Amino acid sequence: MSSETPDFEPLNAVEVRILGCLIEKQATTPETYPLTLNSLLLACNQKTSREPLMSLTEGQVGQSLRSLEGRGLSRLVMGGRADRWEQRADKTLELVKPQVALIGLLLLRGPQTLSELLTRSNRLHTFEDVDEVQHQLERLAGRGLACQLPRQPGQREERYMHLLGEPGDLDTLLAARSQAESTPRAAPADEGRIAELEARIAALEERLANLESQLL
Template identity: 50%
Template sequence: MRMANTVPVLTVAQARALGCLIEKEATTPDAYPLTINAVQVAANQKTARDPVLALEPGEVQHALRTLETQRLAKQVFSSRAERYEHCAGQYFSLPQPQVALLGLLLLRGAQTAHELLTRSERLAKFSDADDVRHHLERLIQREPALAVLVPRGPGQREDRYAHLLSGPVDVAAIAARIGAQAGESAAPQAAALEARVAALEGEVAALREEIAALRGDRTS
């Protein structure tokens, strides 16, 4: 199939719905294609989602129908319920590993290659993080690009990658946000460590006093 020469700009709801269709095709094949209710439940999960959303059924249905008009999803007629499946692979002419990575980026925002490797176990097979980076580079280098590199910021060990299906991204803002989040998560750990050290220092001081008192009793 000829490579798509345009990238639809998706809303938050549309991006989340497409990501859910990609994910659930691999993780719950018996329930796929998904009903509107199943997409809503998947979209509003409290785990493995960034950001966490609270989409209403009408928002999900509108997102799915819009994805259908954009040829990124299609309705599968069923006697029981309205169901949808994604068409991302066909629309963008992507192999399954790249579809899986795109789905993860849609669901969880900017991520490192190692994070994507760990989180893709049920969606696609990668030999290692370098294999993941190879496929991410393919998403970046194609025309038009579907992903972008987010260079590591201060205190960060790895570069990250973000999708471009919701339009251009501010890589500097993403790097700053990730750095701030890392600092927020590190602050409680640092405070706990500081408190533990203080407690240990107190215990050591008390032990020294007890030892000194024992020595004094012996010499008296």
Template identity: 50%
Template sequence: MTAVDQSPSLPVLDAAQARVLGCLVEKEATTPETYPLTVNAAQVAANQRTARDPVMALSTGDVHHALRQLESLGLARQQFSSRAERYEHRIATALDLTRQQVALLGLLLLRGPQTVGELYARSERLHRFADAEEVRHQLERLIQRQPALVLQLPRAPGQREDRFVHLLGGEVDVAALAQRVQPDAPAGGSSALEQRVQQLEAQVAELQQQLAQLQERLGG
């Protein structure tokens, strides 16, 4: 068996819905001044070329449909403003999650399978964990839930650390995920530089989102 069955009591999201939900979680923490998100802002966030795996090219219609579907599942809620409809996530209420768990699930929705170390390093702007052990503890709580929201993947050849994946996308093909994930990089390397580049690219993406918001306020 290479797949893990998904409990029918959990919402099952397609790729677009998972990406958009992850964006709502991320932008609530990183750009609260533009949250809840308009459809256009959600599209910009969903199609970022950094901090996303895989990179996607969703249309406005794709994103709008995903938001409406998330709303029907109780995972998002529409807010109205004078100029545009806006959406906020409701994942904490719908799934009874803590802030720490929302942050981790948001990262898994946006970036696919990740190690404890990766989640700890990438979570700072969503939630500041005390250390990697706190991240692991929260992941274990998500695994032990009934039904589980997170799965610990078996290690593929060349990997030294366990990876974790969310279970909101239906059936998980463990073998296929193992083939996608690259072997762990040697210790040291250019991880600090890569992290700095990712931070700068994320800032550019946020500026693009704010520009889209400003264009909407100015009527196009």
């Protein structure tokens, strides 16, 4: 595996979201992957498992796909009743499966702790424990693809972030996260119920995308 990151321009926020969605749906809905433009648009605008929330247009997604394609991170798959798109980050960045899963999560949800990444990765890849997550993150960091962020006031755990985006996007995410963490947190039982509801909503959104793909 190469020890250097391929040299390309940093991804903007829309490109970050698109690449993260392609990685996620490849693992969670293989029966409808590669994705049509409409399915990808639905995935980008999901109201669960996304940070920040977005409301992208078909034009924005289409333009950004072409930009990602030019950098070897996505590819148009011709054929069938609709054109479909797939991610190529695993090939271009020379990533093994657990690293693809972690990059995908970081692209979709911003800075996260080891515990969060372990919990949220179960639909993308099965990690044995947080030590394995940390090991893969350190390998990504060694290639300039991820980093450990300085612990912020009030935080008990360090967070990790991908380094594929623009520096300003990281500042925006950190500011939003700091504001969110200053608000009262739900009780552990409530957090569990919220996580369960988010998972159900995400599954319903995926089923909707699948049905739409079958109609195209």
